[in-house]
Amino acid sequence: MSTPGDAYAVLGRGYAARxxxxxxxAALIGxxxxxxxxxxxxxxxxxSYEPADRAVLAVEPSAMMIRQRPAEAAPVVQASAEALPLGSGSFDAGMAILTVHHWTDLRAGLRELRRVSRRQVILTWDPEVTARFWLVEDYLPELAVRERDLAALNAVRDCLAHLGAAPSVLPVPIPADxxxxxxxxxxxxxxxxxxADIRAAMSPVMLLDQSYVRNAMHRLSGDLGTGAWHKRNAGLLARGELDLGYRLVVT
Incomplete structure (x- = not known):
């Protein structure tokens, strides 16, 4: 993921493991x-999601994240999405996976992605759909508020507007496992x-006030203990996958 400065010196710990x-x-992206x-x-x-059967170059601004890349990962250049140090049309395809919400200037990043690649594949999410996810709706509504305030999280709309060539938007259902x-x-x-270690790999959650998050998780723990969560979400328990608003935008 790309983020201003090196905030992932804090947020990025444990990403490789989680x-x-x-x-x-991966199959949908491929x-x-x-x-x-x-x-x-x-x-x-x-x-994550770098295809092993193609020639890949990675761009990542965070030194913390770069240090966690495995030895067999693609070569990486430390740079930002908004200023790619690459020639126009250098790649058959450019991909951006769960990252555009961290870009300082989404439109500039999209222009750069379009400049250097002939095809673009972007995994992001629709905040109007994710706001209905039980974790957000019942426990972390501040997450939906924060996302509504982020211009970058009109990402699906902006990708459609700025990538050109009539992009398609594909739902990405999330498997239960x-x-x-x-x-x-x-x-x-x-x-x-x-x-807390699992939550540490969820940047939207980690960017919230952590005392607020801990209080919310205390309520979730209580609802799991009393059975209230299961009563409210009984319909989910037999589902194998769920649409939480994640979207693949493809030119």
């Missing part, structure tokens, strides 16, 4: 890359949110 690519999401042989991964973080530890991954495993 943010492991989910193979079903299909969306089409026949691309060269891929630029912008806001690459620790290297998702292996990638982003904020929506544990929708059917609520006890996981009580673990």
């Amino acid at each position: 943010r492991r690519p989910d193979p079903r999401i 299909d969306s890359l089409g026949p691309a042989r060269t891929v630029l991964n912008v806001g690459a973080g620790t290297g 998702c292996t990638d530890g982003f904020a929506g991954a544990y929708w059917r495993r609520p006890h996981a949110y009580l673990d």
Whole structure:
């Protein structure tokens, strides 16, 4: 992920351990890359979802995240999305996976992504849908407020407006046993949110006031203990996947 300065010196701890690519999401991303042989991964973080069968170059501004990239990961350049140090049309495809909400200037980053690649694949989310997720609606409503205040989280709309070539928007349903530890991954495993180490890999949650988060998790713990959570969310327990608003925008 890409973020101003090096905030991930704090937020990025443990990303490599918790943010492991989910193979079903990886397959959707791989299909969306089409026949691309060269891929630029912008806001690459620790290297999740970089396709092993293509030539990949990663761009990541955070030294903390770069240090967590495994030895076998793609080569990485330390730079920001808004100023890619690459020639125009250098890559068949450019991808940006759960990163655009951290860019300081979303439109500038999209222009750069479009400049250096002939095809763009962006995984982001629709905040109007994610606001209805039980974690947000019942326990962390401040998360929805914060996202409404972030211009970058009109990301789906802005991607459509600024990528050109009539992008398509594909829903990305989240499996109940998702292996990638982003904020929506544990929708059917609520006890996981009580673990501070698991939450540490969820940047939207970590950017909230942590006393507020701890109080919310105390309420969640109580609702799990009394059965109130299960009563409210009984319909989820038999679901194998759920649409939480994650969207793949593809030119």
